[in-house]
Amino acid sequence: MSSDMSYTTEEIAKLLKISKLTVYDLIKKGELASYRVGKQMRIDATDLEAYKQRARTAMNPERPAAVGEPVRSSLSALAAGSRPIVITGHDIGLDILAKHMEKQIPGIRPLRSFVGSLDSLISMYRGEADIVSTHLLDGTTGEYNLPYIRTLLVGSPYLVVNLLSRNAGLYVQSGNPFGLTQWSDLSRPGLRLANREKGSGARVLLDEQLRLHGIKSDQLAGYDVEHNNHLAVASKVASGEADVGVGIEKAAALVGQVEFIPLIRERYDLVMLNKADNEYWIRPLLHILKSDAFKRELQAISGYDLSRTGEILLET
Known part of the structure; x- marks a missing residue:
């Protein structure tokens, strides 16, 4: 073999x-x-x-x-x-977290899984992930994450902890030739969109804003073409292949030659199943999230709000 x-x-x-x-x-x-x-x-x-x-x-x-x-x-x-601990999501903060966990929690082996927020929660429900990250907006209530978690993890004991908050909004070409400043501007005819994949937090954010502003998805050319991360979306806009995309501020800074219009402060949370089998790594993980060493590394990344990092938002 x-x-x-x-x-x-x-x-x-x-x-x-x-x-x-x-x-x-x-x-x-x-x-x-x-x-x-x-x-x-x-x-x-x-x-x-x-x-x-x-x-x-x-x-x-x-x-x-x-x-x-x-x-x-x-x-x-x-x-x-060592027990593998599967951590889902795309944010670089998760890579930093995995590094700290590997150093400080004996007997575990952090593994990264690069999937979107909704698929992450589904993978936890199926027993395929241990720590999932999520930034899913419920447009009706304006609440992040908890409505989805309560629905998808019904019957399971879980712990929701904040990792960070960050700006989300629109990527536009340099000079913002279409003058896009708010979600309702997506109704303008002729816009070409670089879209994220179904189940990602950015895709849910876009779909909720289209719903709230009465904009039909077929008005946006490129809506059905999917890209798997923020960098890919920002790059399509920077290259002129698209006029607009939805994503986070950090990707715009990394790609360059693309402008970012901040429209919402999204909460990026971690979810863990609150079971006795997980107790031996959950408590040290909470300590890492609140530690100065971990926060110092995150603070070096522009655009992160760490005021609630490590705060338990919900425990069942």
Whole structure:
């Protein structure tokens, strides 16, 4: 078996002769290391072999277990390895957080998954993620994140903690040739849009603003063409391939030759399942979020508001 080989969850289920749900449960419990490529979970061949070896040892050191045989496991049984903690989202603050977690919380292995806010919450509901980031506006209430979390994680105990706040708004070409200054300006005929993918916070923000201002999506050329991150959207506007896009201030600064019109202050929160199995890493994580060392690194990035970083917004 090549060490470079990796498998999908469906392939793992067939190899171990167990259900796909059992595979997800093994991933969630940290018994089977995984990572995400796009919207698909992958398991490396070496991690599969490591799981099988631990399974044999846990069952009986004197008798190898049959593949797929139930395993009574605990964190102590996995002492030889590290539990993967899947962190979803695109913001660079998450990369900084993962670095601090790896250094300060023993027994974990932070893994980054670059998916949008709505897909992140869905992946948590399915047991595929441990820490999800979200910046989803509910246009009716003006509230960020909590309405979506309450709906998608119904029946689950969870913890919502603020990571940061940041400006969101419109990317426009240098000189703002269309004079765009507010959401209602998106109704102007002839505008070419660079849009984000369904499920992303920026896409939800745009769709909510179109709904609130009575603007039909088919008025915007390019609405159905999707880009997977803020930088891609800002770059399309900077190159002249689009007239407007929705995103965050930081991307405009990185791309250059594009202007940013701030229109809303969005709250970027973290969500974790509030379970006993997660207690050993959640409390140290909360300490990291409030630490001076972590905040100093975030403060070096322009456009971040850290006044509520580490604040528990909701706990069930």
